[in-house]
Amino acid sequence: MSDFEIPALLDRVFDRSEVSGDTRALLTTPIRALRVTIPLRRDDGTLDAYPAWRVQYDTTLGPGKGGVRFHPAVCGAEVTGLSFWMTLKCALLDLPFGGAKGGIQVDPKALSPLEVERLARGYVAAVADLIGPDRDIPAPDVNTNPRIMGWMADEYSKIARSHQPAAMTGKPYELGGCEARMTATGRGALIVLQEWIARQGKRPEDITIAVQGFGSAGGNFACLAHEAGFRIVAVSDSKAAIRDPEGIDPVPIFACKQAEKEEGDMLYCSSSVADQDGQEEIAQDDLLKLDVDVLALAAMEDAVTKANVGDIKAPLIVELANGPVSAEADETLTRRDHTLLPGVLVNAGGVTVSYYEWMQSRSGAHWDAETVEARLKSRMVDAATRVFERMDEEDVPAREAAYSLAVERIARAVKSRGDRSYFAG
Template identity: 55%
Template structure:
């Protein structure tokens, strides 16, 4: 792996592309851009252009009314050069094989960026889980494991939760795998309930890791959390825990949103009662809330998700789904910094527009890596049988992110590239090095020792 001299990168100009909602287009554009800055072997490029293995399954489920439904599911193992593949399983009505493939690529990069001994994978089932009863959801979860049993395992591919899946679903899946194997195999799935071999600190790990990356950026930029206003798009598990921890650290959270709408308060929000209210009423809209240290009466403005994206804040946190910011709305973004907790929330075309406007982006493959880091720690605990306290888990998460995030920041500074390019250079460089250690065309042609 060689970093290209700067003069070979056309002065680090970004290559524009037609804006597309296809995640595969984003994936290919990311690779093309990084290859302008990073010289790697043809062998590595060929290995990274497509997934190692794709499994498509049909999952029959007996519904509560006696009818039979067939659900489409996938598991894509993109690369396992550096270790068994790792990645979540999402339940969503819009899941496609293309989306799962691209997400497995991102997992490959993410695991390498933070130097985990994993490759990347992803799984998905095309279903709206909100339309299923709990019994139907369990049957579907167990049926998926039966369908992909031969392709997963602690030393082969380790699933985890993702969009619309949680610890309970992971527990069902791990239990189903164990029943088929006729033995306890807790390390086959991460993100499980504590009583089934889950790890302390896993639930808040993605949000906690994202905050740590923001803290490192603030420190390097000589900014104080108390002086930074933050808007959070996406108030699910990751967005909530980020907002809660950021509020505790002194950042001013002025807006949060979910799929139904957003709320804004110039004086700041306390995310915890907002979260509690959301789970009682299932919505943010119309919520009456006041932080006693700020005001005596509720003082909120209700916004649309689009209006939240255009707020004049210091930090815009994207914690919802892919393509939240595209060329259609990039010009309206007014934050100085974007923190990507979701996967692929900024399209390549929007990347270019935002860079031209000097809006900095902290990329998803680094920012949301806290979840997979603690998943790795859960896997280690499952295999050793030695389970750690929450304090130990959080310390090990912090140590790894401190090291790897600072390496990305330093690489971006040294090579005069964006943080996204630096993160991809760090991740792809490590994968390419591992591929090359298996030797390349030059070796077999006698051109190298």
Template identity: 55%
Template sequence: MSGQMEHANLFEDARSHLEDVFAAIDVPGDARERLMQPNLSLQVSVPVRMDDGSLKVFPGWRVQYDTTLGPAKGGIRFHPDVSQAEVTTLSFWMAVKCAVVDLPYGGGKGGVKVDPKQLSKLELERLARSYIRAIADVVGPERDIPAPDVNTNATVMGWMADEFDHLARGKVPAAITGKPPALGGSKGRVAATGRGALHVLDLWAEREQRKPEQTTVAIQGFGNAAYHFARLAHERGYRIVAVSDSKGTIYSREGLDPDAIMEQKERNKRLHDMVYCDDSVCIAENVEKLERDELLTLKVDVLALAALENQVHEENVDQLRCGAVLEIANGPVTGQADVRLEERGVPVLPDVLANTGGVIVSYYEWVQNRSGERWAEEDINKRLAKRLKAQSDKVFERAERDGISYRKAAYRQGIERIAHAIQLRGQCQDSE
């Protein structure tokens, strides 16, 4: 199956959750119609002058799925498999997750179809600036606020923020989040997605009367979010027994030290002057090395999925031997696999709740930029924990009260809030 077909199916799979919500709660017809399609979908050409003097043009997109609750919010990914359907799906998930945790945002997402690891650092910077020039008319602090995603980070966001300032002929720090702190970025933002996922896991474990030191965890993926989740979970006492990336899996029954693994990866960085780390977790010593997909079949208490979409699907879901699934990535479990896990009684802590730490702290960065304040990291982490506890408790209580999965409870919570806001705006809003 081609990548485009997979992404088209991904969007239909993601949107299928709406049917469950519509069948379960009273969503007026106007809201249903609006939620089935994105508000805006922009395709752009992203020209880049290469170091050898040649010009390459990469396709890019920015999608705003729904902006009823506020300006669109969502990351930008640079990846060779990016497509319009994928970006649309991601923007849909962003709309839901912002509503689930009660942020004044809609859902947005962007991407460029490119392999950034094949670019020099200067080519990467030209790509970032060219993309912002291409989408500048539809983004900004009151309309759509981009942030990091796959293969983009604080360095890339800093370039984009600087380019937006040049276009605006002024300083507009609230236009981009995930920036370096020296350019107005928020303390705590880099670790926020991983920290938020750990908060959700902690809250669930507490309800299950499960102690961290009695809980084994396997983590698929070892990017930024996965590393910080692993580091913080290890500090809390969880036993991280396996980690995988695109090149393989490492396993240790006694437990792994995420900091030691990352230190070895950092030591072996070779490409792009520290922009990307191209080495594998498999360089770690004194561990058992397995095939990449073997991680999914390990018998562990929690399987944390922190790679890409559709990692657990109909063909491999019955091979999972975990007690619970934590979705740190976006959409790592397909709809059919999700149904199967529910039938088997395997709880899934869904992405629209579990990976909201990044967008929550991006919201705090946006607030700081607009007010001209700088908050301490301790204060930001406390605010993150407080918001996640309040909204996670609502999801868990709804799931228990209605006898439904955590995913269904989260979607109902988010869509209910969006639909209510759509109705409050009145029936003639499409005449703007």
């Protein structure tokens, strides 16, 4: 991403929904953006410095909510764009949160575990005045995980001089985390997909899926979809891609990658999906070109752009990542009658279960995994149903329908406090 710009689609949403100028003004730019530098003492004694950001886009509906990513490509524009999507996502799912996001421009895989810990704690120290259970609640994102969130929660409690488990979500279960949190994004995506194909009169066993990205979101989605009867024919991670037209069982592949972290006490996997025998290895870019029913994008932003959109054959694209399809590619796919289910709906399972974790951390309650998953399903089905019904009512793509519903909820909250129509008499 270069400089962040509000999607042109939002202007159409504003006009169609007839929202007030107040709402337009609030959603045009973030309310708060902080850029800091995190000094890191390396294990060899040298000192490095890493740029980092925390952006709160809108807090009309509640405190900011959004992950923290560690990645070499992180920049202010990217974090701002992600916080914008979080704003819409929380509004669409009817959560009491605004949108926020954070990140550090770093390759964490080049650091030792102790260096990653110091970096994570340094980030919290740098943004502590902006975050907290009632201000802005960080969560995991790209290259951050429960262990890192546990370090962050611990650091925030030290700074606050009190136990503050609700300041972070996505923590280890033993530190106040929520059961079913790590599978939540993948499970939520599967629920949306199931609702969509049911409306099309199709069955899981008739659907082939290729999954780009085999981290927490993509890996869990692939495993859960396989267990639900879908045929996973290709998967890829940051190192390799594999394919089998007869179907891949992703469960042992994902379990192997997870075991490497848990048994080896590592933060990140060094293995790839191609390390197990039995499937054909293909070029990573070729996965996007496969003639499958569903292309699930669970890697990074801009996986599909105007440069490669012509290669896409899948009639249904499902966004597990944030912004994996560029605006130009989105328009092209829509013209070609592809259906695209947007990330603000599809990947909202993560923030939804983070909401449940936040509630439990504030109250000291505990819900078992079955309860969390049942509540997640109810909320995801409701959101998906509203989006699909809006698509039919107004004959608009899924993204426009989702944006409209989210903006309208924010607009109602703005109006309830008094907007121009009220103060102008």
